Amino acid sequence: MMRFDSNGKAGSGRRGESLLELLLAACLMTVALVPLFQVYRLSRPPERASDMEFSATLLARHVIERIIALRKADPAYLPGMTSEEPVVAPADGFQPVSEHFRALFGHENGIDRNELPALYEALEPFRCRVDTYYLDGGHYKIIVYIEYEESGRPKRVFLERLLPAPATPDLTGDTP
Amino acid sequence: MTRRRGIGSIEILLLGIFLLMLGATLVMVWQFSRHTDPTTLQGKDLIGSYERTIEALSRDTRMAVSFLAGREHLTLETVASTTIEWGFSGNALRRTEPGRPPEVFVENLREGGFTTASTTPDLFSVWMIPMDAGQMPVFTSFAPRGGGL
Numbered sequence: 001m002m003r004f005d006s007n008g009k010a011g012s013g014r015r016g017e018s019l020l021e022l023l024l025a026a027c028l029m030t031v032a033l034v035p036l037f038q039v040y041r042l043s044r045p046p047e048r049a050s051d052m053e054f055s056a057t058l059l060a061r062h063v064i065e066r067i068i069a070l071r072k073a074d075p076a077y078l079p080g081m082t083s084e085e086p087v088v089a090p091a092d093g094f095q096p097v098s099e100h101f102r103a104l105f106g107h108e109n110g111i112d113r114n115e116l117p118a119l120y121e122a123l124e125p126f127r128c129r130v131d132t133y134y135l136d137g138g139h140y141k142i143i144v145y146i147e148y149e150e151s152g153r154p155k156r157v158f159l160e161r162l163l164p165a166p167a168t169p170d171l172t173g174d175t176p
Numbered sequence: 177m178t179r180r181r182g183i184g185s186i187e188i189l190l191l192g193i194f195l196l197m198l199g200a201t202l203v204m205v206w207q208f209s210r211h212t213d214p215t216t217l218q219g220k221d222l223i224g225s226y227e228r229t230i231e232a233l234s235r236d237t238r239m240a241v242s243f244l245a246g247r248e249h250l251t252l253e254t255v256a257s258t259t260i261e262w263g264f265s266g267n268a269l270r271r272t273e274p275g276r277p278p279e280v281f282v283e284n285l286r287e288g289g290f291t292t293a294s295t296t297p298d299l300f301s302v303w304m305i306p307m308d309a310g311q312m313p314v315f316t317s318f319a320p321r322g323g324g325l
Contacts, residue, residue: 025189032193036200043207051312054223058230058316062301069299069319103293104301111315118286118305122313 052125056146056157059087059126063100063144064161071163078140078163084127084147088120089113098128125149140165222282222311226304229281232271233302233318236260240320245290245300255322264288267307284308 085098089109104110113120129145140163147156240252250262261272269282288304301317
């Protein structure tokens, strides 16, 4: 059968495709791009944390490690829930420093503005909150949130730790 | 006889798809080869150095049964009765382990040190302030685990 191309010339062996066929092919191509994009995303190196996020993670780590150290000294110790509190004494002095950041560097309020100004300024934007829950199976869950603002948006980093709850007296047994 | 009209050919489209997939495959191979070796990222920036330090300190404290923290020196006694030393000197943080050469973890530090609090004798904190005022200081703490969790 003789074919005509779009210019009406016969026998060239090339033929034009209809718009519908091209659209169908484009659709297939789009679908084919989805797994390609996924593989591209998986192969991408992990995004580096921002300076603030990294610092917040280290502060959360400090709190978790402090709780572990206190548990080591006193196995019955369990941290309480706290509201958002600054990690260094604020300039206005209204809010108390988080208990997890007190007594550092030999100061009651922790990191001192006059002694380590660079460290103080770096940690000033961060606030610490601790949530705790009793879980089934005699566990106690601690979630440490470090909150801060970056590019005008509130952000937070959290770390969790599961601790065995202190042994409670068995009230179900026989009374002597 | 059929007369067909169109705006392109399927061969050109297939060629386009092939080139696109080839390009994507090359980008993937390049990306994989770039980050399969984690050491290539280490030490290239300050956060990388900090991360490497935190990992090494975590490893050491996990195996430590006791510690002695001074202003610029930290000595960790491990469960295997070896002594690991960390110290700030010459604007750098170094780790020394018996039988191995000292290893520099962070350089270009203006200040840095270890500290403990009277309320938490089983905890030591480390802090570092880089020379470049635009770079981020860090502060975190570690509790020796004595080989446990």
